[in-house]
Amino acid sequence: MTLDAAALKKKFLSGSIGLTLISIFLGFALGAIVLLAAGFNPLEAYWVILKGIFSRPKYVSYVIIYATPLIITGLSVAFALRTGLFNIGAEGQYIVGAIVAAAAGYFFKLPLILHVIVAVGLAIIAAALWGGLAGYIKARFGVHEVISTIMLNWIALYLSNFVVTLQAFGKQGTGKTYAIQSTARINLLSDWKISEAGIEFIRSHKMLGDVLKSPINVGFIFAILLAVLVWYVLNKTTLGYELRAVGFNPHAAEAGGINVKRSMVVSMLFAGGLAGAAGAFQVLGVSHRIAKLAAMEGYGFDGIAVSLIGNNTGAGSVFAGLLFGALKYGGSKIQDAMQAPTEVISIMIGIIILFVAMPNLIRLILTIKANRASN
Amino acid sequence: MTAIDFSQKTVEMINVVKKFGDFVANDGINLTVHKGEVHALLGENGAGKTTLVNCLYGLYHPTAGTIRINGRELNVTDPNVAIQNGIGMVHQHFMLVEPFTVTQNIILGRETTKLMGILDLSAAEKKVAEISERYGLAINPRDKIEDISVGSQQRVEILKALYRGAEILILDEPTAVLTPPEIQELVMIIRNLTQEGKSIIIITHKLHEIKQVADYCTIIRRGKYIDTVEVDTVTEQELASMMVGREVSFAVEKKPQKRGPKILTIDNLVVEDNRGIQALKGLSLELHKGEILGVAGVDGNGQSELIEALTGLRTVRSGKILLHNKEITGALPKQIIDGYNIRTIPEDRQKRGLVLEFDVAENLVLETYHKKPFSWRGVLNHPEIYQYADDSAKEFDIRPANPYLTAKSLSGGNQQKVIIAREVGNDPEVLIASQPTRGLDVGAIEYVHAALVEQRDRGKAVLLVSFELDEVINVSDRIAVIFEGKIVGTMAAEGVDENEIGLMMAGGTS
Numbered sequence: 001m002t003l004d005a006a007a008l009k010k011k012f013l014s015g016s017i018g019l020t021l022i023s024i025f026l027g028f029a030l031g032a033i034v035l036l037a038a039g040f041n042p043l044e045a046y047w048v049i050l051k052g053i054f055s056r057p058k059y060v061s062y063v064i065i066y067a068t069p070l071i072i073t074g075l076s077v078a079f080a081l082r083t084g085l086f087n088i089g090a091e092g093q094y095i096v097g098a099i100v101a102a103a104a105g106y107f108f109k110l111p112l113i114l115h116v117i118v119a120v121g122l123a124i125i126a127a128a129l130w131g132g133l134a135g136y137i138k139a140r141f142g143v144h145e146v147i148s149t150i151m152l153n154w155i156a157l158y159l160s161n162f163v164v165t166l167q168a169f170g171k172q173g174t175g176k177t178y179a180i181q182s183t184a185r186i187n188l189l190s191d192w193k194i195s196e197a198g199i200e201f202i203r204s205h206k207m208l209g210d211v212l213k214s215p216i217n218v219g220f221i222f223a224i225l226l227a228v229l230v231w232y233v234l235n236k237t238t239l240g241y242e243l244r245a246v247g248f249n250p251h252a253a254e255a256g257g258i259n260v261k262r263s264m265v266v267s268m269l270f271a272g273g274l275a276g277a278a279g280a281f282q283v284l285g286v287s288h289r290i291a292k293l294a295a296m297e298g299y300g301f302d303g304i305a306v307s308l309i310g311n312n313t314g315a316g317s318v319f320a321g322l323l324f325g326a327l328k329y330g331g332s333k334i335q336d337a338m339q340a341p342t343e344v345i346s347i348m349i350g351i352i353i354l355f356v357a358m359p360n361l362i363r364l365i366l367t368i369k370a371n372r373a374s375n
Numbered sequence: 376m377t378a379i380d381f382s383q384k385t386v387e388m389i390n391v392v393k394k395f396g397d398f399v400a401n402d403g404i405n406l407t408v409h410k411g412e413v414h415a416l417l418g419e420n421g422a423g424k425t426t427l428v429n430c431l432y433g434l435y436h437p438t439a440g441t442i443r444i445n446g447r448e449l450n451v452t453d454p455n456v457a458i459q460n461g462i463g464m465v466h467q468h469f470m471l472v473e474p475f476t477v478t479q480n481i482i483l484g485r486e487t488t489k490l491m492g493i494l495d496l497s498a499a500e501k502k503v504a505e506i507s508e509r510y511g512l513a514i515n516p517r518d519k520i521e522d523i524s525v526g527s528q529q530r531v532e533i534l535k536a537l538y539r540g541a542e543i544l545i546l547d548e549p550t551a552v553l554t555p556p557e558i559q560e561l562v563m564i565i566r567n568l569t570q571e572g573k574s575i576i577i578i579t580h581k582l583h584e585i586k587q588v589a590d591y592c593t594i595i596r597r598g599k600y601i602d603t604v605e606v607d608t609v610t611e612q613e614l615a616s617m618m619v620g621r622e623v624s625f626a627v628e629k630k631p632q633k634r635g636p637k638i639l640t641i642d643n644l645v646v647e648d649n650r651g652i653q654a655l656k657g658l659s660l661e662l663h664k665g666e667i668l669g670v671a672g673v674d675g676n677g678q679s680e681l682i683e684a685l686t687g688l689r690t691v692r693s694g695k696i697l698l699h700n701k702e703i704t705g706a707l708p709k710q711i712i713d714g715y716n717i718r719t720i721p722e723d724r725q726k727r728g729l730v731l732e733f734d735v736a737e738n739l740v741l742e743t744y745h746k747k748p749f750s751w752r753g754v755l756n757h758p759e760i761y762q763y764a765d766d767s768a769k770e771f772d773i774r775p776a777n778p779y780l781t782a783k784s785l786s787g788g789n790q791q792k793v794i795i796a797r798e799v800g801n802d803p804e805v806l807i808a809s810q811p812t813r814g815l816d817v818g819a820i821e822y823v824h825a826a827l828v829e830q831r832d833r834g835k836a837v838l839l840v841s842f843e844l845d846e847v848i849n850v851s852d853r854i855a856v857i858f859e860g861k862i863v864g865t866m867a868a869e870g871v872d873e874n875e876i877g878l879m880m881a882g883g884t885s
């Protein structure tokens with residue numbers, strides 16, 4: 001029995017999950033050193049972060065809200081990567097999804113659920129085309145997707161800023177668009193929350209009431225559903241089989257009769273659609289509008305990190321997105337509580353990614369340790 | 376072969392065991408090599424030969440057993456320890472930096488420097504030239520790796536080991552990548568090395584090579600030590616039987632041919648290679664049902680381009696390909712596979728043949744995953760796929776018979792069996808086999824040849840492309856000789872004059 005446990009431990013450590021957890025641990029350890037060097041007590045800082053994540057139901061709810069778009073852009077990057085494509089363009093696809101969702105949410109007058117479906121659907125289609133364009137350019141002209149998606153990101157950013165200035169859409173002088181119709185929102189009980197009964201409820205119910213103080217919305221549920229969808233498509237369908245074959249070895253896929261170029265386009269369509277969904281849920285559930293952007297918001301870029309930490313799988317993206325959301329939200333609290341720089345959180349995330357990207361280094365460390373132990 | 380100094384044992388591996396998890400790759404292997412000796416390691420693909428020499432070179436740690444170098448027990452913790460103790464290794468896959476010169480590659484990692492860390496390239500070049508001269512390696516120290524042939528690259532690897540002071544040289548399947556003349560050069564080099572007192576451990580499947588260069592031969596079968604024999608005292612037949620564990624027949628057994636009507640016509644085909652240079656310059660061929668047509672020729676005369684044109688992977692500039700008198704020129708790979716039922720065993724099994732990261736089952740359905748029963752309405756039917764893979768693994772003797780293993784983890788011979796199971800298992804009208812036995816051991820070769828002959832006996836057409844003239848002559852019914860992108864002669868295989876074909880392959884006229 002003990003032998004089995006040892007074997008299990010070995011499997012765990014050499015597998016990707018173990019490596020990821022070790023990377024996360026190392027990220028925290030090195031983050032502590034950085035904090036120490038900056039003159040802060042790392043234990044205190046981590047305690048503040050931990051409390052900032054878990055001490056109130058509202059905080060947990062915020063973590064989930066933070067995590068939702070990151071999970072979905074993570075799925076977008078992961079999906080493309082499984083076909084061997086590096087979707088740096090999740091950022092731009094996210095922006096396109098957000099624009100379309102905001103426009104559909106504001107201009108259309110539709111009944112409750114239908115409005116959401118239409119807004120999300122249009123956002124996904126537009127972002128899918130945005131992503132698919134990069135796939136097409138690669139398939140047709142051989143332009144590397146990293147180049148084309150970076151360009152498309154900037155085009156999307158300026159398109160968004162332009163849209164905000166339009167008379168019909170942008171609230172002049174505010175740098176924002178008009179808020180979407182209430183029928184397009186995916187928040188839970190938002191009307192009821194500000195009714196008398198709702199206020200009374202929030203006051204009298206500690207747990208649920210606290211949760212309701214955050215802009216809790218159904219986006220997270222969709223994120224989970226999308227993760228399941230990604231897993232299903234990649235592993236259970238002929239389409240996923242084709243995409244993975246192309247990702248692993250396009251030469252063999254081609255010889256086996258798979259249309260490699262078509263696969264590139266399809267993969268980027270999917271990836272774009274996913275990133276667009278992230279933008280749509282953010283608009284319908286959190287911001288309710290889009291605003292002029294001074295720079296990229298980074299949801300798409302964070303998706304790259306989420307995908308990496310999540311080992312490019314559906315479930316991994318959910319886990320990594322939550323970790324990311326927690327660190328971003330909880331980490332922001334060390335600023336107020338200790339006047340410690342939140343940049344430490346970014347450094348920590350960076351370190352985690354660095355180690356995740358270097359599994360061989362960690363394996364090496366582990367085997368050296370194992371050899372020492374056995375000698 | 377008189378250079379052996381029996382008083383000096385340079386390598387002793389005693390009862391070496393190497394386990395990967397529960398799998399025992401080496402199960403108590405013994406190997407003794409003397410100074411000046413050429414010792415061959417013989418075993419089927421996956422027998423554990425590479426694993427054994429990796430243990431010697433410090434790439435793996437033996438689970439149990441003793442290694443002695445020059446009589447001294449040694450714990451080879453990593454390749455640096457091996458190199459310090461005079462062990463050098465030329466891997467199956469070369470480890471050279473393409474854009475670098477020969478010398479730059481050789482000194483990589485142990486650069487000699489002048490004052491202030493400036494590379495002293497000329498001193499290194501001189502030494503490289505010296506070693507090359509001494510052993511007849513014919514290497515120019517300033518050539519770039521990307522500009523020299525595979526055979527030369529291999530000699531650079533040998534040179535690298537010698538430069539680092541190797542007294543014991545391990546060659547892992549060195550002849551697999553060489554042309555026949557290059558093999559003869561290698562044999563000469565090995566002789567030069569042993570004359571100078573070096574010990575050589577050479578891994579090969581080719582029995583006549585063992586007979587030609589080796590003094591002793593250790594046979595390994597499925598990880599187990601079988602025997603060590605003095606090569607002069609055994610026949611190739613005996614070696615083969617020891618290796619496979621049963622009688623092996625070298626002759627390809629064929630029934631009398633029942634030649635059917637013409638099925639595939641290649642008419643005046645012109646195709647360019649990757650550099651845009653004409654590789655096929657008006658090639659014409661006819662293939663009949665119930666026959667194996669062998670294309671003989673030296674590597675690089677348009678064989679790869681011919682296969683790629685036939686499989687839809689390369690654009691045809693002019694000329695026609697006809698199947699049953701219907702033109703199929705320019706068809707897509709999928710059409711050729713599904714529509715015309717032309718299947719291919721590709722020349723490069725790791726590049727074109729397999730998705731190495733996929734498991735065996737996924738590889739087996741690479742051309743049929745979109746069909747019933749493996750999928751329905753775009754959803755894969757995994758139970759069917761793995762059931763089929765289970766059956767195929769049994770039918771085609773894929774070892775280990777586990778459809779969940781990745782293709783990467785299989786030995787070369789078993790990887791080839793996966794491809795054959797896929798291509799032959801789909802009952803093709805025309806089977807194209809390109810270098811189907813490259814790098815395989817005799818047991819596997821026998822198997823592949825039998826599979827090709829069976830197709831022919833069932834009235835199907837087989838186009839065999841091979842650089843091994845023996846193979847073409849033994850397996851084919853008819854032989855076409857390819858030279859510089861054209862067929863320069865076609866003849867019946869029976870009673871053919873080997874020298875005549877050899878001459879045609881080299882561009883001579885008969």
Ligand SMILES: Nc1ncnc2c1ncn2[C@@H]1O[C@H](COP(=O)(O)OP(=O)(O)O)[C@@H](O)[C@H]1O
Nearest residue numbers: 395400419420421422423424425426784785786
């Ligand atoms: N690193 C490894 N992990 C697990 N199995 C391995 C590893 N290396 C080799 N094997 C297995 O050990 C067996 C022997 O492999 P190898 O020594 O490469 O055979 P050979 O060189 O004789 O063809 C094969 O079944 C192979 O799959």
Ligand SMILES: [Mg+2]
Nearest residue numbers: 424425426467
């Ligand atoms: Mg080997």
